[in-house]
Amino acid sequence: MDTRQDIAPPCAPPGTTEDAKPSSGVVHINSRHTTDFTVIGNHLSRHRALSLVAIGLAVHIQSLPAGARIGIKRLAERFPESETRIAAALRELEAAGYLHRSRVRLADGRVVTRTVSRNRPDTAQAAPSHPRPPARPPEPTAALPVPLEPAPAPEPPPSPPHLPAVCVPAPTARTTPPPPVPRPAAETPELLRAAGALLADLRRLSPQLVLPERDIAILAPGVATWLERDAHPDTIRHALTADLPVPLRHPAKLLRHRITALLPPPLPGAHDLARPQRPGAIVIPLQNCDRCDRAFRSRHPGHCRDCRAEAPAAA
Template identity: 50%
Template sequence: MAEQQLNAHPRARSVVSRSAGGVTQISDYQPRRYTIIGDHLTQHRDLSLTAIGLGAHIQSLPDGAAVDIRTLAGKFTEGRERIAAALRELEDHGYIRRIRERTPEGRIVTRTLSYNVPRTDSDRHTAEPVAEPIAEQPAPPAPEPVVRPPAAATPPPPPPSSNATPAPRPPNHRRAPPPPPAPEPTAPAPERHRTAAALLAELRRDDARLLLAERNVRRLAPGVAAWLERGAAPDAVRRTLATALPPDLRHPAALLAHRLTALLPPPLPAAEPRSRPVPLQNCDGCDRAFRASHPGLCRDCRMTSPVHGPAAA
């Protein structure tokens, strides 16, 4: 029997596939700096490629790394809108969860929980990390009581006199001013109102979170009609309402009402009346056209006329 050669070189790997096409996996051993990612993420049918790549990138980061929209947009070529949409996809499918917390200094920060296995709404409360309890340390020995001599009795304060000045009262907190009223058109225009209602109903095509109830469409339609009355194009109104939405949008109708009121454009200035050009007249002498306020003779005929110029030869 031939002796087994333990120091023989390993067999070379073939990189040529037998099939006509497709992918051939060439895997090398990586002793460090690698991340185990499940196929449920890399082959997800309902996630976009941007969301899949962003989910893999987030799972490869260490704890405490910044994954906000501004930081990710500075690292990759995708803009903030595509990164924000990808984060929403990952959050909707249970791969991440964003929690807003208040620091001891009073700042509001967002903590992102990344799951290598997607979580559902029923089991997310069991997957959140719980802070470890602080180990109890033995209490230091209590100091010996210090015996102090009794203090002299303090006489009670005298009763307040009627001429004493009363203590100033703390200032009353004024209520916040009411929000400005929603814009409304100055003149009724049924056709413009129908255009405004259709524009609000179609906002969900730009972003699914802008799905409005019918009562909200009726409430916001006068504000959109006011924009249209001031000369704003419907496409410009749609871009103003549906662009740069916050990632944690919960009340779309309130956001649209705020934008319609705060970003209301001024009315267009009145167009200056144009002066009418001098009309054309037909010359009574040569029948040529010339500009004049009244019919008569052209300049050449006036020059040769006996009345206005030298007599014809």
């Protein structure tokens, strides 16, 4: 009776986990999340009708806290996709039932867009239909009017009217050609060389302003125009590097806009600062006195008033 008899091993032999790994395809190495995670259903991650951009955007929206802003422009600043692709992805999510947007008028009169994100659209669509069957169980089917079933359907129609209003400005802003880069009156090689050196040196002040040679050649005439108009190099550097947006995705486009929009006017010359004469005014020229060489105004040369007064006294 004292002899121990083991009928089954206490645990599986080592190496069974490694043997279960597939020889090809994806291999998952999963770690358990205890904080800062979002549960996403496979009906979304494996959706066959949604694009990858729409699926990724839905995952990002579901991970945000309540009250976060998810406008098209804000999402375009956060991700490398354009506003047009983000707007198309939002429309996909609306069509699939993961997203619902509507226009709401606040108490102060402002009209805002209210966005409702659903992590599972089938449960959200089935929710309005559950309270209705228990409400009228004894009534015959003829007493249940057919139009009552699609009663919740009028909620989605308000979304299509406001979609074009949000998406139209983006293509308009992108298709408008940018203004031409200003060019100096005297485009000398020395002036262009100094302008190119100033543009290439901007990365020392702001590391995100690293420009390729092609963009420097395009923007150099604009900076040369600033230098031609006696703008100090430090003034140009401050105008081009102050208050940069974060993140900066298109440094060349930003510099092109600032070079064109902030271009100072030419310095006025001496003839521009002269006092303008009234039309029809008679200007009497200056003469030098033949005796004392004092300047006086007269139409004819001769003596000044003091010398003319002393002449009779001397006689």
